[in-house]
Amino acid sequence: MNNFLELVARRESCRQYDSRPVETEKLLRCLEAARLAPSACNSQPWYFRVVTAPALRAQVAKATQSDGINGFTDGVPAFIVVTEEHAKLSQRILAKCDSQTYAQIDLGIATAHICLAATEQGLSSCIVGWMDEQKLHELLLIPQDTPIRLILCIGYAANDTLRPKKRKELAEITTFLE
Amino acid sequence: MNNFLELVARRESCRQYDSRPVETEKLLRCLEAARLAPSACNSQPWYFRVVTAPALRAQVAKATQSDGINGFTDGVPAFIVVTEEHAKLSQRILAKCDSQTYAQIDLGIATAHICLAATEQGLSSCIVGWMDEQKLHELLLIPQDTPIRLILCIGYAANDTLRPKKRKELAEITTFLE
Numbered sequence: 001m002n003n004f005l006e007l008v009a010r011r012e013s014c015r016q017y018d019s020r021p022v023e024t025e026k027l028l029r030c031l032e033a034a035r036l037a038p039s040a041c042n043s044q045p046w047y048f049r050v051v052t053a054p055a056l057r058a059q060v061a062k063a064t065q066s067d068g069i070n071g072f073t074d075g076v077p078a079f080i081v082v083t084e085e086h087a088k089l090s091q092r093i094l095a096k097c098d099s100q101t102y103a104q105i106d107l108g109i110a111t112a113h114i115c116l117a118a119t120e121q122g123l124s125s126c127i128v129g130w131m132d133e134q135k136l137h138e139l140l141l142i143p144q145d146t147p148i149r150l151i152l153c154i155g156y157a158a159n160d161t162l163r164p165k166k167r168k169e170l171a172e173i174t175t176f177l178e
Numbered sequence: 179m180n181n182f183l184e185l186v187a188r189r190e191s192c193r194q195y196d197s198r199p200v201e202t203e204k205l206l207r208c209l210e211a212a213r214l215a216p217s218a219c220n221s222q223p224w225y226f227r228v229v230t231a232p233a234l235r236a237q238v239a240k241a242t243q244s245d246g247i248n249g250f251t252d253g254v255p256a257f258i259v260v261t262e263e264h265a266k267l268s269q270r271i272l273a274k275c276d277s278q279t280y281a282q283i284d285l286g287i288a289t290a291h292i293c294l295a296a297t298e299q300g301l302s303s304c305i306v307g308w309m310d311e312q313k314l315h316e317l318l319l320i321p322q323d324t325p326i327r328l329i330l331c332i333g334y335a336a337n338d339t340l341r342p343k344k345r346k347e348l349a350e351i352t353t354f355l356e
Contacts, residue, residue: 039291178202
């Protein structure tokens with residue numbers, strides 16, 4: 001395989017989805033990619049709730065919307081709700097830091113795996129961090145002490161044309177000490 | 179491309195490296211993959227210092243070692259030091275959360291892109307979060323208010339044989355609400 005950069009370039013945040021449902025086996029491949037992700041001390045501090053049931057989906061969508069943000073989520077065929085679970089770190093590490101010190105980084109890694117696995121399968125995605133967390137706790141019966149970090153939107157894009165990516169230049173974000 | 183899961187399966191944390199240096203163009207491809215990663219409000223809250231200079235590399239390695247942890251880093255040919263930079267979020271988002279709320283997740287996403295780009299190019303990697311951050315601030319002249327989150331080890335593995343991955347089963351980390 002010599003086209004990981006092409007896969008990365010093809011992944012973009014999609015805010016307009018086709019109504020076509022997402023095949024369960026494709027969602028399972030996304031989750032398998034997350035399952036195999038690395039994490040601090042292999043702690044795997046993650047749990048994924050896949051929401052495709054129409055009535056529940058509509059409520060999850062509403063919980064991501066406020067102040068004019070995320071109106072597009074009404075049309076998302078599948079959500080993956082990402083929670084931060086207790087991280088079992090090694091005792092030597094715990095002597096110097098909190099159990100959750102690396103958990104958000106680990107969730108980011110797993111999220112990247114999901115989004116890239118989606119792209120590879122012709123799906124599109126959008127990572128949403130803006131939400132009414134309390135409402136989602138109640139809706140999905142998630143324990144209060146379990147932070148809900150991200151809602152991943154997954155589906156087929158209504159439009160296949162990619163936008164140019166706006167990013168800082170490499171020289172703005174890197175230094176070589178060689 | 180239909181083998182992203184194979185790429186994910188091939189990425190493993192490597193703690194024994196060959197002394198062969200890493201080609202600059204391969205490091206640049208890793209960084210390009212990170213550059214194109216998604217982030218909250220496209221804030222790109224990251225900076226990457228690539229350390230390959232032997233004397234400096236040795237000091238970075240020492241700064242990741244204590245209490246018997248990370249002894250292997252002496253043999254790492256290239257480090258990528260990942261810092262968390264100020265995240266410019268939109269005003270609507272900032273009204274409800276801190277500028278850095280999503281930054282660690284974003285660093286995790288960029289880190290995943292780097293490690294997978296390394297794997298695709300025949301390189302191995304290890305994500306290190308255990309470090310003497312103060313020592314690294316001084317060594318690399320990184321401003322005190324800029325958190326150093328991760329040190330990525332990059333190089334050719336001394337041994338090509340993959341270990342079986344130990345992970346929770348999919349049923350332990352997922353629920354389908356469909």
